[in-house]
Amino acid sequence: xxxxxxxxxxxxxxxxxxxxxxxxxxxxxxxxxxxxxxxxxxxxxxxxxxxxxxxxxxxxxxxxxxxxxxxxxxxxxxxxxxxxxxxxxxxxxxxxxxxxxxxxxxxxxxxxxxxxxxxxxxxxxxxxxxxxxxxxxxxxxxxxxxxxxxxxxxxxxxxxxxxxxxxxxxxxxxxxxxxxxxxxxxxxxxxxxxxxxxxxxxxxxxxxxxxxxxxxxxxxxxxxxxxxxxxxxxxxxxxxxxxxxxxxxxxxxxxxxxxxxxxxxxxxxxxxxxxxxxxxxxxxxxxxxxxxxxxxxxxxxxxxxxxxxxxxxxxxxxxxxxxxxxxxxxxxxxxxxxxxxxxxxxxxxxxxxxxxxxxxxxxxxxxxxxxxxxx
Amino acid sequence: xxxxxxxxxxxxxxxxxxxxxxxxxxxxxxxxxxxxxxxxxxxxxxxxxxxxxxxxxxxxxxxxxxxxxxxxxxxxxxxxxxxxxxxxxxxxxxxxxxxxxxxxxxxxxxxxxxxxxxxxxxxxxxxxxxxxxxxxxxxxxx
Numbered sequence: 001x002x003x004x005x006x007x008x009x010x011x012x013x014x015x016x017x018x019x020x021x022x023x024x025x026x027x028x029x030x031x032x033x034x035x036x037x038x039x040x041x042x043x044x045x046x047x048x049x050x051x052x053x054x055x056x057x058x059x060x061x062x063x064x065x066x067x068x069x070x071x072x073x074x075x076x077x078x079x080x081x082x083x084x085x086x087x088x089x090x091x092x093x094x095x096x097x098x099x100x101x102x103x104x105x106x107x108x109x110x111x112x113x114x115x116x117x118x119x120x121x122x123x124x125x126x127x128x129x130x131x132x133x134x135x136x137x138x139x140x141x142x143x144x145x146x147x148x149x150x151x152x153x154x155x156x157x158x159x160x161x162x163x164x165x166x167x168x169x170x171x172x173x174x175x176x177x178x179x180x181x182x183x184x185x186x187x188x189x190x191x192x193x194x195x196x197x198x199x200x201x202x203x204x205x206x207x208x209x210x211x212x213x214x215x216x217x218x219x220x221x222x223x224x225x226x227x228x229x230x231x232x233x234x235x236x237x238x239x240x241x242x243x244x245x246x247x248x249x250x251x252x253x254x255x256x257x258x259x260x261x262x263x264x265x266x267x268x269x270x271x272x273x274x275x276x277x278x279x280x281x282x283x284x285x286x287x288x289x290x291x292x293x294x295x296x297x298x299x300x301x302x303x304x305x306x307x308x309x310x311x312x313x314x315x316x317x318x319x320x321x322x323x324x325x326x327x328x329x330x331x332x333x334x335x336x337x338x339x340x341x342x343x344x345x346x347x348x349x350x351x352x353x354x355x356x357x358x359x360x361x362x363x364x365x366x367x368x369x370x371x372x373x374x375x
Numbered sequence: 376x377x378x379x380x381x382x383x384x385x386x387x388x389x390x391x392x393x394x395x396x397x398x399x400x401x402x403x404x405x406x407x408x409x410x411x412x413x414x415x416x417x418x419x420x421x422x423x424x425x426x427x428x429x430x431x432x433x434x435x436x437x438x439x440x441x442x443x444x445x446x447x448x449x450x451x452x453x454x455x456x457x458x459x460x461x462x463x464x465x466x467x468x469x470x471x472x473x474x475x476x477x478x479x480x481x482x483x484x485x486x487x488x489x490x491x492x493x494x495x496x497x498x499x500x501x502x503x504x505x506x507x508x509x510x511x512x513x514x515x516x517x
Binding site: 200201205209210213217223225307309317320344345346 | 406411
């Protein structure tokens with residue numbers, strides 16, 4: 001009896017220890033194949049309501065003569081996204097009969113990405129994420145300003161909440177280029193790869209291979225590496241800009257990745273010697289200095305390391321990367337972000353892009369907390 | 376009953392040891408998402424009677440050229456030329472050195488990057504010199 005139990009423990013332990021790391025929070029197509037549609041009907045056995053993705057386990061009859069039942073894992077969006085869409089851990093229960101439409105796992109296992117989950121009894125669609133930007137006011141509110149006249153980039157008064165989210169572009173593409181992608185930066189057509197940015201041959205090949213592997217090597221999701229560079233302005237959880245005018249710096253609080261922050265110094269200091277003894281250490285967020293020019297904050301950032309992807313979609317960069325970012329708030333609800341990328345290590349010339357973010361008023365930014373391999 | 380308890384304890388101790396060993400064999404490597412050859416590489420050029428089997432290569436990328444040193448601190452061989460062909464990720468390195476007698480010797484390395492997406496990528500291929508030496512070459516990124 002004990003031997004049998006022990007043998008099971010050993011087998012389970014070996015399987016767990018020898019299984020490659022599961023892809024944590026990720027581009028769905030990194031794990032699932034949109035060319036393998038799957039329709040399942042069965043009975044819920046467990047709802048695992050936790051980050052980074054909710055899983056619903058269901059027993060599905062195989063259709064064979066013996067009526068064998070197989071357990072499937074249905075992967076869904078994060079609890080935060082589902083809760084923002086009106087669902088909770090209590091929406092579905094073990095024993096509920098459901099129908100699922102989705103796409104099957106690339107590795108052939110009994111896992112599927114749930115595009116649609118319906119209660120079989122009522123046909124009611126449940127557990128789908130539908131997070132829409134807040135409606136724009138009919139008449140745009142004017143840009144909020146500090147007493148000195150400078151635009152305010154963050155919340156406007158003591159006690160009010162809000163953050164920037166819903167970027168109009170979620171992947172970096174050179175201005176004027178038409179290269180359709182999904183929300184994660186995965187190209188619809190790999191033939192468009194050379195158009196995305198003026199990449200050097202090695203960078204183009206690397207970018208293409210990252211795309212062909214469906215972005216599954218993204219270190220932000222695999223290892224919780226910070227979203228340095230413009231990527232922090234293109235992530236769906238959004239960000240907050242906190243202006244510390246007394247200390248002359250702006251904090252960029254990032255709503256995803258590993259929930260850390262970037263500092264933009266506005267006190268006139270140079271890139272060198274920003275923090276004593278730290279001159280040569282390349283950083284995930286680089287060294288940023290900002291300067292107001294009228295209503296536009298121009299941020300010059302250098303000193304990046306090469307340990308992360310600076311864009312959704314996997315455009316490469318090197319430690320020669322310099323970014324010029326221009327932030328402006330043309331009205332209350334809009335943050336305009338203009339970017340020039342200058343990286344002679346990876347690109348053949350400087351190039352630009354721009355997009356906008358929407359102000360999400362009176363709400364706290366959700367915390368998509370990343371843990372190693374559990375982002 | 377006591378024996379069973381002892382067997383159970385021994386089994387769990389063995390299991391703990393097994394898990395610990397598995398953890399220890401997973402060596403962390405610093406990520407490098409930029410130019411694939413940049414960084415420190417440690418490995419072997421088997422049968423190299425001039426410099427020994429072990430080799431350390433440090434390379435960098437300035438946007439146009441790959442530069443670097445073979446065995447810094449001991450042999451300090453400056454890389455004369457290095458190229459990376461992205462089509463197949465083929466690596467070619469040439470370096471001039473001196474043998475133990477002080478005579479000039481030129482090393483040529485041809486290899487291919489393996490496991491490109493991983494921080495623990497490797498370059499595998501062959502090395503040769505202009506005096507007939509040749510052998511297998513393999514370095515892994517540190």
